[in-house]
Amino acid sequence: MALIVQKYGGTSVGSPERIKNVAGRVAKFHAQGHQVVVVVSAMSGETNRLLALAKELSSAPDPRELDVVVSTGEQVTIGLLALALREMGVSAKSYTGGQVKILTDDAYTKARILNIDDAAIRSDLSEGKVVIVAGFQGVDADGNITTLGRGGSDTTGVALAAALKADECQIYTDVDGVYTTDPRIVPEARKLDTITFEEMLEMSSLGSKVLQIRSVEFAGKYKVKLRVLSSFEEESQGTLITVEENRNMEQPVISGIAFSRDEAKITIQGVPDRPGIACQILGPIADANIDVDIIIQNSGHDGMTDFSFTVTRGDLDKAVKVLDRVKSAIDAAVIETDKTLCKVSIIGVGMRSHPGVAAKMFRTLAEEGININMISTSEIKISVVIEEKYLELAVRVLHKAFCLGDSGGEDEE
Ligand code: ADP
Ligand code: ASP
Numbered sequence: 277m278a279l280i281v282q283k284y285g286g287t288s289v290g291s292p293e294r295i296k297n298v299a300g301r302v303a304k305f306h307a308q309g310h311q312v313v314v315v316v317s318a319m320s321g322e323t324n325r326l327l328a329l330a331k332e333l334s335s336a337p338d339p340r341e342l343d344v345v346v347s348t349g350e351q352v353t354i355g356l357l358a359l360a361l362r363e364m365g366v367s368a369k370s371y372t373g374g375q376v377k378i379l380t381d382d383a384y385t386k387a388r389i390l391n392i393d394d395a396a397i398r399s400d401l402s403e404g405k406v407v408i409v410a411g412f413q414g415v416d417a418d419g420n421i422t423t424l425g426r427g428g429s430d431t432t433g434v435a436l437a438a439a440l441k442a443d444e445c446q447i448y449t450d451v452d453g454v455y456t457t458d459p460r461i462v463p464e465a466r467k468l469d470t471i472t473f474e475e476m477l478e479m480s481s482l483g484s485k486v487l488q489i490r491s492v493e494f495a496g497k498y499k500v501k502l503r504v505l506s507s508f509e510e511e512s513q514g515t516l517i518t519v520e521e522n523r524n525m526e527q528p529v530i531s532g533i534a535f536s537r538d539e540a541k542i543t544i545q546g547v548p549d550r551p552g553i554a555c556q557i558l559g560p561i562a563d564a565n566i567d568v569d570i571i572i573q574n575s576g577h578d579g580m581t582d583f584s585f586t587v588t589r590g591d592l593d594k595a596v597k598v599l600d601r602v603k604s605a606i607d608a609a610v611i612e613t614d615k616t617l618c619k620v621s622i623i624g625v626g627m628r629s630h631p632g633v634a635a636k637m638f639r640t641l642a643e644e645g646i647n648i649n650m651i652s653t654s655e656i657k658i659s660v661v662i663e664e665k666y667l668e669l670a671v672r673v674l675h676k677a678f679c680l681g682d683s684g685g686e687d688e689e
């Protein structure tokens with residue numbers, strides 16, 4: 277008998293029929309004698325609908341109240357799934373994040389989980405009940421409702437699996453595993469049987485939304501056995517996220533390609549080229565809880581320089597407001613913004629031992645006339661910022677150039 281945490285995403289619970297399908301799957305595991313904790317997302321489209329409603333009433337909604345609104349989507353699905361299971365004769369009980377007591381910090385809309393009280397869940401499991409927990413939400417120390425950021429139900433699932441020391445955390449979604457890239461953009465994308473935590477962390481942080489990055493961080497930290505599977509297929513083994521590097525002769529140099537449309541670039545022109553400037557610019561940005569991604573400072577001329585960095589599009593207005601405040605202190609001339617960009621990244625632990633990967637990526641893009649705006653590299657990834665209109669073309673040609681679609685082996689030149 278195993279303890280399994282299963283998380284079902286929005287599409288998997290997108291209609292009463294689909295909720296019945298999920299209930300059937302859960303009931304099957306339960307009947308096999310397993311203890312099952314189910315985490316569910318809101319029905320597909322619901323979180324977007326709730327966000328749009330809030331925006332209709334307020335152009336910059338108060339984050340605490342926004343979390344009160346958007347957390348309701350998950351409350352509907354936990355209740356519906358519990359009803360569906362009870363109709364099948366399975367004893368099931370639903371919990372909101374607050375009812376479990378998933379304690380988070382108070383960073384509304386992107387809160388972090390600090391602690392999970394597992395007492396009630398354990399007691400229900402020992403009585404043979406299926407426990408259903410609302411994804412994406414928690415409460416802060418003062419009892420305020422918080423949410424964990426888009427895609428946060430993955431993190432609820434993995435955090436619960438860690439707290440309960442579950443045998444496995446299964447993330448059920450609308451694709452049957454992690455692919456070499458988003459199969460909706462490249463139909464030739466290939467399903468990976470395994471992917472290392474390191475690679476999955478990069479894939480998630482660089483925009484592949486199949487797993488929220490924090491869920492991968494949690495799984496790595498607490499050694500949770502994590503698998504991505506389809507809720508619509510019966511037999512697939514999905515993709516296992518592994519600690520081990522599958523190092524052999526066939527190890528591909530590149531394992532996958534991720535992309536993000538959620539990029540905005542800020543350039544501060546005419547900044548004095550002196551020590552402390554980067555800190556004067558980025559310190560207040562960090563204090564405003566804005567994540568900065570790629571940073572470029574060009575070499576100075578006449579004692580002046582240009583300073584560019586990227587943030588998510590949602591944070592752009594907030595970042596510009598912060599910079600307007602510090603602009604005079606740093607003697608900056610002009611602040612420019614650009615929302616027409618995207619980021620495309622190639623990822624692979626095999627890159628460590630293979631020189632020439634960057635050159636091949638840049639050549640492939642150049643052959644298509646795609647101009648590179650910014651570049652950022654690490655040991656196992658290369659990211660480029662390009663115009664958004666070239667996103668799909670860039671992903672497709674890179675996927676082909678690195679031979680990700682067929683046997684997975686790379687064509688060495
Ligand atoms: P859920 O609602 O189940 O959480 P998401 O929409 O958040 O599902 O994530 C699943 C989607 O992630 C897929 O439908 C797919 O379009 C997208 N995706 C992006 N990159 C990848 C990838 N490398 N492998 C698989 N799916 C990916
Ligand atoms: N419902 C939330 C979202 O759409 C959380 C999730 O689905 O993981 O982002």
Ligand code: MG
Pocket residue numbers: 285427430485486487488
């Ligand atoms: Mg998701």
